[in-house]
Amino acid sequence: MHKSSLCRHRLLALAALWLAVIGVACATDTAPDVVLRGQLQGADNHTYREVPFKVPEGVNRITVQFESTGRDEHTTVDLGLIDPAGFHGQQGLRGWTGGSKQLFTVGAVDATPSFAPGPIQPGRWALLLGIPNIRPASKAEFTAKIWFGHPGDPAWLPAVLNPPLRKEAGWYRGDLHMHGAHSDGSCPTQSGGARAPCPLFFTVDDAAKRGLDFIALSDHNTISQANDIRELQPYFDRLLLIPAREITTFEGHANLFGTTEPLDFRLGSASVPDWNALLAQAATLHGVLSINHPIRPNDETCMGCGWTPSKPVDMRRVQAIEAVNGMDALSPTYTGIPFWQDQLNKGLHLTGIGGSDNHNAKVALPMPGGSTAIGLPTTVVHASELSMKAILDAIRAGHVFIDVQGSRDRLFDMVASVGNQAAEMGDSLSASAGSTVRVTMHATAMDQAKAEIIMDGKLFQLEENLAIHGAKQTLSFDWPSDGKRHWVRANVRDAGGAFLIVGNPIYVN
């Protein structure tokens, strides 16, 4: 997060008459750290100019937004970026975008195409301006806003790089677990004669074709996919790409969403003796952490897969449990639901989520022993907008249900109310002994299915019939509170008993 310490930074004074540095802004998260302004005139035609700025210690990302006037007169400004080595021969040019991009970022692990990611050295950097055209009598002004990023910043900063794809609140559908070329995802090669690491584009394109609103790209212990995301996200303007990684250890797997910072995963090493140390490290990165497929074997059939920490883990540093993994659709024995519900019974508030764990973007259907399709299951999130921060905030809050079979249209919500309080899935409610809690559910696109209520991990027997008839149905029941602590959630199953929906809990008292 940006801190007030950023306000320390001050620009070097620039003497040239044509350029004045007019401000250093640091009041809010969205204000730039540096603003450079200058003028161009006819004599600048066919020249290059360096506009220097100082990068302080501790910066790991530079983001630039450039604007210039005079386009109506065909004044054109090309852009590049020079690092502290200076631009000499083959050295020092960090990238050149010509006139193609007015907004770009260069970070330690990712950069806008045209630029190379890598360490950001403190010192004198410069925008390199090229002026291919300005008429002899023309004048133009330019402004470059510059934001600095810092280790520990979440992946949604700076905000200028990550505008919401949709600004309205709603239920957004996504897949939170998949692998491509950046880890062990593979697909048939062009000729079909072999398999190759599967290019990330196919994964993203497949998710878009399935109508998903967001996906998390969760390769094993790497964040190299973040650089590809810089290329793909501007094109995929209806599918939010969330950088993630599957922290993959000998004692279990966990997804960490929303950060591109490095993380030491070597459990048992001096720096990360156990999962508690690893979780403490992850907690500084402002992401959301989910334990994946907890009830898998941890043996030669699936090395490190099951959640088998060598020491008791402080689960307060965990935000979510992968209750439904795509592979579990093939082996229901390994569902994460009992593990998740055990944690809820201990008083923890953990969100149940789902992820396909797809390893082959081109697979269309679940295949025995193979990969499941992207979007199977789908995690559906009630978020204030379609942005990385809003989706992750809503997952933290538990405003989520799992669409187990990955439909495009099933919706499910549950609200519990008592007096003038109302709580949706993930929320808490206080209900004194003797008060009546009204629970209301809305089910869409689940004709002939039936809801069931789980309270404190056990099937809750109800007089009410929770059968669903028709495309939209409201179900409700009353529950007399005993004033004690409980959690209540719902599943929906089809006529054959298969899961359609796994809902998240509402916490009572």
Ligand SMILES: [Zn+2]
């Ligand atoms: Zn895994």
Ligand SMILES: [Zn+2]
């Ligand atoms: Zn995985």
